[in-house]
Amino acid sequence: MPALLHHTTRLKVIAAIIPGPWNYAVAAKQIASIDHYSNGRIALNIVSGWFKGEFTALEEWWLEHAERYRRSRDFIQALKGIWTAPDDEGFTFGGDFYRFRNYYLSPKPLQKPHPEIFQGGNSGDARDNAATVSDWYFMNGNNLEGFPVPDPGRPRTGRENWPGRPSPLCRDGFVIVRDTEEEAVQVLRGIQGKADAEAVNALRDAVQQAGASTREKTGMWANSEYNDLVQYNDGFKTRLIGTAEQIADRVLLLKSLGVNLVITAFLHYDEEIQLFGTKVLPLVRGLEKQGRGTNTDEEIGLIGPVYGK
Numbered sequence: 001m002p003a004l005l006h007h008t009t010r011l012k013v014i015a016a017i018i019p020g021p022w023n024y025a026v027a028a029k030q031i032a033s034i035d036h037y038s039n040g041r042i043a044l045n046i047v048s049g050w051f052k053g054e055f056t057a058l059e060e061w062w063l064e065h066a067e068r069y070r071r072s073r074d075f076i077q078a079l080k081g082i083w084t085a086p087d088d089e090g091f092t093f094g095g096d097f098y099r100f101r102n103y104y105l106s107p108k109p110l111q112k113p114h115p116e117i118f119q120g121g122n123s124g125d126a127r128d129n130a131a132t133v134s135d136w137y138f139m140n141g142n143n144l145e146g147f148p149v150p151d152p153g154r155p156r157t158g159r160e161n162w163p164g165r166p167s168p169l170c171r172d173g174f175v176i177v178r179d180t181e182e183e184a185v186q187v188l189r190g191i192q193g194k195a196d197a198e199a200v201n202a203l204r205d206a207v208q209q210a211g212a213s214t215r216e217k218t219g220m221w222a223n224s225e226y227n228d229l230v231q232y233n234d235g236f237k238t239r240l241i242g243t244a245e246q247i248a249d250r251v252l253l254l255k256s257l258g259v260n261l262v263i264t265a266f267l268h269y270d271e272e273i274q275l276f277g278t279k280v281l282p283l284v285r286g287l288e289k290q291g292r293g294t295n296t297d298e299e300i301g302l303i304g305p306v307y308g309k
């Protein structure tokens with residue numbers, strides 16, 4: 001991570017940290033230091049954890065799903081308090097999982113009020129955190145069923161996702177840009193066909209247990225199939241696969257649904273991110289100037305039910 005930041009000037013790194021294995025004070029210090037080193041180009045993704053073996057191998061307590069998200073909420077509140085406490089006094093915190101008194105950190109992060117905090121999940125516990133303590137809410141790839149449904153009879157704008165949600169939405173997506181949709185789909189099938197079946201099935205067993213442990217049985221990966229899990233954050237479901245024009249249309253549909261940021265993945269990163277930047281993004285910006293990307297029903301009417309089941 002420091003090497004990436006050292007050799008770039010615009011790249012922003014999102015570092016993933018798991019409460020439990022990570023100590024809040026160490027995380028606060030390290031992220032603050034990196035923030036200065038990088039001139040404000042660090043963000044943090046608080047991962048509540050789904051892989052039990054990772055915790056037990058480190059002799060950390062394996063908490064139930066809801067408790068892991070409560071610990072993450074404590075962790076985020078502790079970080080924010082440490083980073084924003086007045087310079088002449090420390091921060092005191094009395095949560096359920098972390099307690100400390102008059103903790104002082106100097107220097108504080110360069111970004112104000114603090115580095116952005118991402119946090120993900122599809123469960124109600126994840127959404128509760130997104131509505132209260134997170135700066136960004138990260139979701140796996142999904143179809144329209146993965147988005148909250150607005151009130152019946154009300155035009156969908158994507159902004160009525162759930163009451164009290166201040167966090168911008170971030171969606172994962174795997175991008176394959178080709179001259180024709182058929183070529184892009186052929187590349188997708190090649191990726192899925194060459195996957196390590198043993199590794200994908202092991203991931204499926206682990207993550208679907210995690211998804212089924214939520215109170216709604218709808219956690220991340222709860223409904224993912226084998227081909228979805230070849231890209232471990234369900235990025236294929238976002239369907240940014242096709243021609244540049246098709247992908248631009250789908251990005252604008254996501255925007256209309258309230259998605260503020262798409263974290264993209266590529267097969268051949270160096271080549272394909274250049275292709276995305278030169279072929280897709282200019283189309284998106286041009287269509288935005290025409291007023292596209294503001295109304296979900298209008299976008300579906302233009303491009304069809306691409307995100308249907």
